[in-house]
Each structure stands twice: as structure tokens, then as C-alpha cells.
Amino acid sequence: MNALSCPMVPEPVRVLKAHRESHDVVTLTLDPGAQRLFLPGQFNMLYAFGVGEVPISMSGEPARAGRVVHTIKAVGAVSKALCRLKRGGVLGMRGPYGRPWPVDEVRGSDLVIVAGGLGLAPLRPVLYHVLAQRAAYGRIFLLVGARTPEDLLFDDEIQRWQKHGDLSVLVTVDRASTGWKGRVGVVPALLSEVPELENAVAFVCGPEVMMRYTVRELGRRGLPDQHVYLSLERNMKCAAGFCGHCQFGPSFICKDGPVLRYDRIRSLFWLREI
């Protein structure tokens, strides 16, 4: 058990690498100092000195010691400050927090991983985990959506996975200009390219509206609600279950989530302003 002052105290952590993914997204590779193991789907609170703190999911390899990777979109004062950091820069970190994707519980199943926009960041650790133990899982489908081709995250890696053969990768963008030869359209439309979807387990992450459309389509295609996992977001301040901000019905996103099983939240998911 940690005292409040301890879970609320960030450790200074150095930036080893800052990689620009797109015009407003940066991936930071950090040296965590002390050993920090995390599970796919968990997050850290990242602190920009004097500016503030935001919850950011880990987006790197869970099994790799000595490195913590975070993919951050510059949308507010704190994330903008974090995205400006260069190699050698320092930020504050505390965590890991949250309930992870149930990668071990779903061994033996087919997996359909659906990522919209920045939602691919908290799902990438799942890919690393399942590809490292490929034989433990059935068919694997990765469905990725982004605003435009320029906004696609981790595109080198996605191309490598597409060539892999061990998993099917389907990519779509909301719109594109000349030169794009891939799919144009919304992520739920990709589900029609997944055969026998009803036997799989789905992990979905992205903007809440995109998740709603995806969940609706998954239901139409016969996937049972208890085989759908979502990663939700709410306003988060303490990440330790005290401040009350991140509540989604009775669930605290910081400790009961962010990964929640759809059948357990179905009655709330479609309500407005919950």
C-alpha cells in the first residue's frame, strides 16, 4: 500500500528518444530508472514540470525492461509541453495504473483488434504480446483507422506486420488525396472483411463515437457482448481512486478500467451524459 503523497509524487524520468509520428503526435521512449513492468492497456500519469499532468497509455513492449514508451497527441497545454521534449529532456512519471487488456484470459481465441486514431497506441502493446506468443492465439486481425494517411501511426511497423503473414492487417482512412491506394472509409466497414467474426474476441479502442459504431456493427455480426472489450476515457486527475473525476457509472476508469468488458457496461454505454 502506498501513501497518497507517494502515489501523487512523480519520479523524474529522462527522454531517450523523441520520434515524430505525425504533425501532432510524438512517441517518447523513456528511461524509467527503477524497474517498471506494465501490462498492455495500462497507463502512466505524465507530468510536465509546472504545467500539469495527463494520463497516457503505454504504447511499447510490455516485456522490455529499461524502456517505457508513450505516444502522445498534442491537444492541450500539458500534452503540447510533453510533445516538445527532446532527447535528454525530463518529465515526471507515476504509475502504472489501470486494468489491462485480458491478453492471458483470451489465449486460444481469435482476436480482432480494432484501433481508431490514437487508439492504436494502447493496443500496440497487445500486438507485441500476442505476436511474441503467437502459437497461444488463433487468427489475429488488426483493423486500423485514421483521419488521413499522414495520420496513420507506426506505419513502418504496420507494413512489417502486413508482410508478416501471421496476422491480417486492414487499414482505412476517413479521406485521402491522390496517391493513396488503400481503403477509404470508416473502421466498422472493415469488419465485413473478417470471416467468422462471431467466434472471435474483440479489443476496441478509439474515440467513443467510433467505438459505439464499431460495437453496433460487432453485435450485428453476431459477436457476443461478453467477448468485446473497450478502453474508455474520462477526466482523470489522481489516477488512484480518490478524486472521483473519472467515474463512469459505478466504475472508476483509473482502477476498474480503462479496459472494461462491454456486457458489463452496456446499460450505461448508450446513455447520454454519463
Next chain:
Amino acid sequence: MSEADRLKAHPFMRGLADAQVAKIASCARLARFPESAVIFREGGEADALYLILRGRVVLEQHVPGKGDVQLESLSGGDILGLSWLFPGGRWVLEARAVEPTEAFALEARCVHARMEEDAALGLALAKHLIHQLYQRLERVRLQRLDVYRAEP
């Protein structure tokens, strides 16, 4: 697989009796489009319904100052072209193959005639079209929400 079998296997033909498929087959010819081929241009006479067998087609709008904006892609199992439904219809968007594409081109005038003659066939196809239209509408709505755009 014979051409007739390939036509019958297309999702748009699902649920039709063999005799009905045969009527549609009389309107159909197999078309092949190499990569980058323009299938139809904006403003052209909307004279065919395409049942895509394989490959990928993108629907584009030319936007002055922005060039060609790709709005939606279609592939095997999808239908291409809806503007033929209306008399004097003209294509609203441009359709271009981004991969070598094979499709059945169903002549619009012929399809209209078969639907008028055979009410049951007409109803079955109308239902398929309405379903397609609804699906497209739902997708376009989600696209319109621009969910990945950064919020302040």
C-alpha cells in the same frame, strides 16, 4: 467458376432465384479495369451498376485547390454506382480503380426494364439497394463526425 456462377455468388444477388439471376445476367458483361483506370467520371451519363468481384475502386471528388479527394473505397462484394437509379442520372463522383479490378457491369436501361417487367425481381433488388444505401449512409455519417480530429 463460370461467369454465370460468379454473378450468382455476388452478395448483391443473394436470395434471388436462378431464373431471376438469369434475367440480370442478360444485362451483364464482365469488365476488367487496370490499376489507375477511370471507371466513370463526374458528369458522365450514369448508365451502369457495377458489381465488384475483386480489386479496389475509390470514389473521388475533385476539390479546387485541394486536388482529388478520396471519399470512399469499395472492393469485392460491394456495388458501385447508384446515380443510374434516377432518370437522366449523371455520375456525381469519379470512380477510379486503385488496383486491377474486375466487375460485372449491368447496363442500367436493361436492369430498369427487367425490374419493371418482373415485380418480384424488382422488389428483391430494391431491397438490396435500400440496404446498401442505408449502410453507406451510416458510414458517411461516422465519416462526417470526423472523430479523429484533435479537439482543443
Next chain:
Amino acid sequence: MAALKPGNSAVLLVGALGELLRLLRTEGYQLVGPTVRDGAIVHAEILGIDDLPAGWTEVQEAGTYRLKRRADGALFGYSVGPQSWKQLFFVPRLRLWKAHRKDGSFAVEQDRSTPPRLALIGARSCDLHAIEVQDRTFLEGPFVDGDYAARRRDVFVVAVNCGQAGGTCFCVSMKTGPKATSGFDLALTELLEPHRFVVEVGTERGAELLGQLDAWEATDADLHTAESIVEQTARSMGRKMDTTDIKDLLYRNAEHPRWDDVAQRCLSCTNCTLACPTCFCGSIEDVSDLAGETAERWRRWDSCFTLDHSYLHGGSVRSSTRSRYRQWLTHKLASWIDQFGVSGCVGCGRCITWCPVGIDITQEVGAIRATDGGRAEGAAE
């Protein structure tokens, strides 16, 4: 008198009560108890029985609180004031740490000060239950709030069993009173004519302190009188709340038209959350000096009624007053049970008294129950 043990009772005169307070101070406790200030009976540091609100009571109704003189000199002749004990343990403003830049990095210093040892004088059963409820949030989750834990350690509690029901309270409905059954070292029931207190021993510590006072064994008659006073209080509660199946009742009525109705009245002023003894929302604020060399992190009380409580991606998830009221009440009476195994409401009635427009949660729940399953026009299934 034989050595006292938890469960035993004794009788004290007013003078001995004064002596009890003096003893507590000698032992290093800071006394916090009721006193009249600014037209209310508040909880503040007190020095002795002279600071207690002798001869005062209050009249409470929805949206109303007025002090009133009693015909007698009872020391605890009121029910609950605007404050509970919450602000002593879950403090309204707390600096969590300070940090300064150093060698391209930063160093954090935490406050190491020791909080005062507190003795709560005159704690009511509802408020003791509320402390226990807050303990579940701050001490029994995956993380422990160190500041709360430090302040809760070694607190001495002198409880008081209510001699009259308040105009808005309903501890009987919530099974949190009026008799204090746990969480105290000593529990007093005030008797008049002659003015004395029946004292129940709650802990060894309480027994030990009582042993140093001029007290005598309670007679059966005294015990009987004390019991009747508490029974009379229980029979005259200002409000009632039917808590049958209340969790599922509120969960399934998220689209009930009553939420629109209450939203017309609610000002989202946050008074209820300020007065409520179990509300625990807090906001974390990061600040720095102009040079950007020193930074601090503070925690302050917050309320789910504020617009930015649910801020996310450029807007608030709960932007309407309707959704915020629904969140508060559903959390308090329903979700809390799933989260902490107990209701968040202890029936103290403060939210009813201190609501400027007099919204009464017992009435709101009753209205939803009366038309369970009702839907606002146009609401989704």
C-alpha cells in the same frame, strides 16, 4: 465504582464533563466541537464546556436553518450544523508536494509535518457512520491517502446520542442512528432535571479516561430514561427514505422525467456536496512560480456539480444540470454501494437544509419510486 469496560455505562454531571475536556487537553488533544458562530452551530476548536452551545437549538427545513433559544440549558440540544467532521480528515486545501528544477531535472519535497491529535466532542451517530464511509474511500482502496490516514490516527471521539430529531434528517431510514453503536470512545446521552449525562464506554481508552473522572454507575432508571430519549428521537425523524432496492431503482431510472424536473430547480451551486459528510471529490492543481523554477501540487475540494468536473476532449461529458444532478444522487444512493459496499448517504439531512432552493432527496427518490420506469418524452430505450 468497579473498573469500567467497553459496553458499561456511568453517569457524569456537567462539571465532570468539563473535567473530561480538560483531561483531554492535558493529554495533548486539540478539542473540536460545536460552538455558536455566525448564526450557526459550527465545528471549531473549543477550549472547554463554556464554548459549547448551551441552551441553543436550531430549526431546520428544506432550504432553512435558524438558531433558536431553548427553554433549558442543554449543551447538545441541537441536531447537526452545516459542518460534519469531514474537513478535519479530508482537508479542504492540501499541498501535496513542492518541487524545484535541478540539473536539467527536478526534485520533489513532501510535507512531513505532523497533524494535531484531535478529540471530537459531540459527534452524532450519522456523522460517525460518515467517517466510516469516508474511511472506505481513503484507506481501503488500492492506494491509501497518507494525509487522511495520519489525521485519522489517534482521534478521540466523544459521541452524543441525539436528544431530538432534526427537521430534515432520516438516520433511522439509513440505519445510521440515532444511537451511536460504534466509532466512539465515549457516548453521551444528555438528561435534564437534574442535568447529567449517561455515558456509554466504547473503548479501553474511553474507560481509562472515564475512570479518572467523578462518575458513578448508571442506575436502571437512568439507562431507561436515556433509552426513551433516543427512542423518542427515532420516532420523530424529520424525513423518511424508503431504501428498498434503491440501487437498482436508480440504475434503471436514468431516463426518468423527474431528473428534468429537479434540473429546473437545481442551481448546481455545490452546497450539497460541501455540506455532505461523505462527498470526497477533490481536484489536483499543478502550479508554478513565474520563473518556472518551483512547482507545487495541491489538492482541493471539488464537486461533481461543476461544469468542468467531467471535462474531456474539449467539452464536458455532463454539460447539463440534469446529468450532473443525476450523477450526484445516483452515486450517493446507488453506485456507492457497488463501489464501497455501503450507501454514501447517512441521513444527516444537510443537503436538504443547505440547498438554497430546498431540494429534498427523500422526495426526489420517492417521486422516482412512485413512477418507476417513467420515461421523459423522446428518451432512448
